[in-house]
Amino acid sequence: MSGPGTDRSTDRSTDRSTDHSTDRRADHGVDLDVLAGWLDAEGLGAGPVTDVRPLGGGTQNIMLRLRRGDADLVLRRGPRHLRPRSNDALRREIRVLAALAGTGVPHPRLVAACLDTDVLDGAVFYVMEPVDGFNPALELPGPYAGDPALRHRSGLAVARALAAYGAVDHEAVGLGDLGRPVGFLERQVERWRGELASYSSLEGYDGPDLPGVEALGDWLDAHRPRDWTPGLIHGDYHLANVMLTPTSGDVAAIVDLEMATVGDPLLDLGALLATWPRGDDVEVVDAAIGRAGGLPTRAELVRHYGEHSTRDLGALDWYVAMACFKLGIVLEGTYARSRAGLAPRDVGDRLHAATLVLLHRAREVAGV
Structure with missing residues (x-):
């Protein structure tokens, strides 16, 4: 067991480097055109979402490393088939990440969040900066x-x-x-x-x-x-x-x-x-x-x-x-x-x- 049932937000340690940018949904369950429209509204880059790479290691939540213009981002949302409390859990995580800014506690930096479940297939989601690091449960550089x-x-x-x-x-x-x-x-x-x-x-x-x-x-x-x-x-x-x-x-x-x-x-x-x-x-x-x-x-x-x-x-x-x-x-x-x-x-x-x-x-x- 790598852990008691957790999702691991990782960058380099679990990166499966398949480029799905030519398929606007591919197998990762996120409509990239809809996502691009939301990123436009947030002022995050321009043009299509590219270099989409699923980040694995977790058991349920979807996480994607992606690029939008000059911005490297990680998107996190609940599982493809949302459970009753999936969105509540993401709302809580978003709130805590925002609160940790400036505290000195090492954490992924929240860039923007969407609490509106009408945007992306009923899911709350957010984007954060990639973390330059690895998950020590999964690999050892x-x-x-x-x-x-x-x-x-x-x-x-x-x-x-x-x-x-x-x-x-x-x-x-x-x-x-x-x-x-x-x-x-x-x-x-x-x-x-x-x-x-x-x-x-x-x-x-x-x-x-x-x-x-x-x-x-x-x-x-x-x-x-x-x-x-x-x-x-x-x-x-x-x-x-x-x-x-x-x-x-x-x-x-x-x-x-x-x-x-x-x-x-x-x-x-x-x-x-x-x-x-x-x-x-x-x-x-x-x-x-x-x-x-x-x-x-x-x-x-x-x-x-x-x-x-x-x-x-x-x-x-x-x-x-x-x-x-x-x-x-x-x-x-x-x-x-x-x-x-x-x-x-x-x-x-x-x-x-x-x-x-x-x-x-x-x-x-x-x-x-």
Whole structure:
């Protein structure tokens, strides 16, 4: 698995360089003439849209690298067959990208967005500047492949970028109403227990048969941190959702912000630690950079994050256990759908194995 079900906004790492500029829709599902008209209205270049290249690596969303006059752009929209919340997720991502401008958090620069679903086949979409970088879950360019010290540096940079993201003053950048921080931690266990229970409605799924999951939920509720400071949360932070610079070991961009909200940012750190490569037979995020070795230890990540954050890390074990609990339940959903014929069975089996690993890690942390 390259990740727990994410889209990777990448430039060089997943570029399939087929030029579809002669076919105004081709196989990428975007009407280029309609797009050109919208770009005209936004004052972005002139003439036809050319050099269209799908950017892969994600599971659902459509992303295209394209050229319009002198402008190189990346278009992002929901999947070809929009799901009920696809447009809402893109609206959220657009809003967060706009708010991050000027914060110092590495992110793709938003150029223009279209919230009008009448323009492009019912889809909200936006264009951004291409990111000069690569996805470390999908590939490892030469400088990184041959230099363990560079890989180590980049791992610390991933923690440092997360600290910067969580330090954003969400109210000052206009995101004060993005989420519901009051009662945020109190809602977590009930929210994900409800999600797990909902899978029982899928025909063919005999679960959930997840050892210790109820006791783990009870422990999480009993040991929930009482004092915390609200901040911006990514919601799916791991190695597959960052891009690294080509040679320096820095984070070029944090990507896939569709699940961003305001809550407790330490849940993002818990998720990063829960999914960090360990060299196990079952890796939750099977990242190319992880297979190469040389990454910082989890203890080093925590120390580096702490050096760049003012947050109290005293209850970090709880956040790691909570992240494992949540992600395990999310992945179990794909397993349940695979048993109902709604997802490939081999994918479901792999994710179920990852769920068991995550819950085992959480029980170890919790001592239950």
